Amino acid sequence: MSVWENDESDANAPRGRGEFSMRAQRMLVRVLLALRGEAKRSPDSDRDNRYDSLRAEALADRIMLEFPRRVLPLGLAALAALVIFCSLPLVRDAIGQGPVIVANTTMTNAVESGLRQRGSEMSDGIEALKAIVVPFTSDDAPLETPAPIPPFEATAPFKSS
Amino acid sequence: MMDPKTERDTIRRAQQGDRDAIAELIKSYQRPLEAFLFRLCGKSDLAEDIAQESFVRVIKSLDRFDERFRFSTWLFTIGKRLLVNYHQKMRPIANSEMVQYRADSTNTPYAAVEGVERGERISNMISIALDALVSPQREIVLLFHQQGWPVERISKELKMPEGTVKSHLFRARRRMLTAIELSGVPTPSEVFQ
16 A cells, blocks of 8 residues: 555656556556456345345246246156056056967856856755655654753763662 | 355256256356356346346256356356347347346446446446457456456367467456556546545
8 A cells, every 4th residue: 555655646657668557557456356346246235135136036936937848748758658667567468468368268267167067966966865865854754863861871980879 | 156066066956946956056146147248248238138048048958067067157158159149130139028027227236336436437447448358358358357267267168278368368458458548547546535
């Protein structure tokens, strides 16, 4: 600062060819510093910071409005890929494994009809057995049923005296 | 400005549609980008519109972002191209919906700075100094002095050798000094009153 004061008298005088006055040089430094200050956010100025924040938020909101439009096709494509992937087994069954299903169905039908036939044969056998047994179980000749033994006789080792 | 790691994390979140991450990215870079564009075109409204359009384009195509590069480099390149396109076609490129939200002119950061007399004088001097620069010099000066990019990064971005960038910077400073000298430099008391 002292240098600034001392040479103020002839500060405007150029120093010869290709040289510049001290005052001009100082002014250039001021200009460059001010230029630098333009790009910096001033930490003291709350007003400027608030203004910058508001503008940034507003612009971000506007950009976000268009963001989904860009993301949506990608999301739809991903969803379609997922659906195709999940439905692949069904498609494979419907196309590639068709004869196997037919064979399985045929086998199932054969087993089922076999079981039904066996069931009817068994029921026929039961009917035949019933036909044999029925004469002996008729009311005219009732089957002799053993007389019930009193419990104490059945369990006693010796006859009571 | 974000550090590279935070920037990468924020970009990944933004790629997944995280609204807060998008807002963080915009908040971090809108002021530098607007300042850069403003000093390239000289119109704050146009700079604001093009900055918004740059953000929209960059964030919509975030899935194509190559993490080896800096986000700001990509953003500034898009912004610069949009500005060049605007000047070539001379028609507004920003969607009117996108610029619907804008505070009145008295609320802009530039207005806040320029409201002060000293700010006005410095701002005028910046314009005088930058007007003296030709196309690549102006951009290099802005990237180096305003955005704080190192020479190496500028040389990669502009695809020119580092020596050429340094040479442009040197010549640009001399041109600016000449312009300041010719404009009649105000005294320090005038500047800092």
